[in-house]
Amino acid sequence: MRSSKSAVRYAKALLELAIEKNKVDVVENNVNSIIRASQETSDFSAFLNSPLIKVDKKISVLNELFGDFDSITLDFLSMVTKNGRENLIMFIANSFVVQLKEFRGIVPITIVSARQLESATRNKILAKIQKMVHGTPEITEKTDESLIGGFIIRMGDQQIDASVASQLMRLKQELIK
Numbered sequence: 001m002r003s004s005k006s007a008v009r010y011a012k013a014l015l016e017l018a019i020e021k022n023k024v025d026v027v028e029n030n031v032n033s034i035i036r037a038s039q040e041t042s043d044f045s046a047f048l049n050s051p052l053i054k055v056d057k058k059i060s061v062l063n064e065l066f067g068d069f070d071s072i073t074l075d076f077l078s079m080v081t082k083n084g085r086e087n088l089i090m091f092i093a094n095s096f097v098v099q100l101k102e103f104r105g106i107v108p109i110t111i112v113s114a115r116q117l118e119s120a121t122r123n124k125i126l127a128k129i130q131k132m133v134h135g136t137p138e139i140t141e142k143t144d145e146s147l148i149g150g151f152i153i154r155m156g157d158q159q160i161d162a163s164v165a166s167q168l169m170r171l172k173q174e175l176i177k
Helices: 002-020 024-040 042-049 055-065 071-082 086-103 119-132 164-176
Strands: 106-113 136-143 150-155 158-163
Touching: 002 024, 002 071, 002 086, 024 042, 024 071, 024 086, 042 055, 042 086, 055 071, 071 086, 086 106, 106 119, 119 136, 119 150, 150 164, 158 164
Parallel strands: 106 136
Antiparallel strands: 106 150, 150 158
8 A cells, every 4th residue: 555655656756846847748758658667577576676687786777777768757767766766667657657648637537338338339339428528538349258348437436337247246135135
């Protein structure tokens, strides 16, 4: 819990600095490169989390790996590492992406359905979502056959569950009472 709060604070500081220096797009590209590096090799996370590798060596390796990054990002990575928080770099990067979307007014929305939605159904759902959202919705569609039918919409900490599986579960609960 404490580490996630720290990651959010670090990400906020990086975003504020990028905004102040008018380098949001550059820092965003750098952060996305860090995320890709972590996804492409598990050794990257192991390297960041290793207590056996000294801070100076970690900073040297980060500068070598990401030498083409903007100085804001490189200095930030160096500062985080010097503070002994290099194990949070991936959490910070992911939090940065979330905060940047919020800054830009982008609202991530996930629609989970039992099968691929037909375009007419998708358009009806999107029209209703647009009325509920303040900002630009970023839609991600997923399928989950266990829903049987219907859909679930997730927006931040809100969830609208119109799935057949949840309706059957509620009906079962009512019958048990």
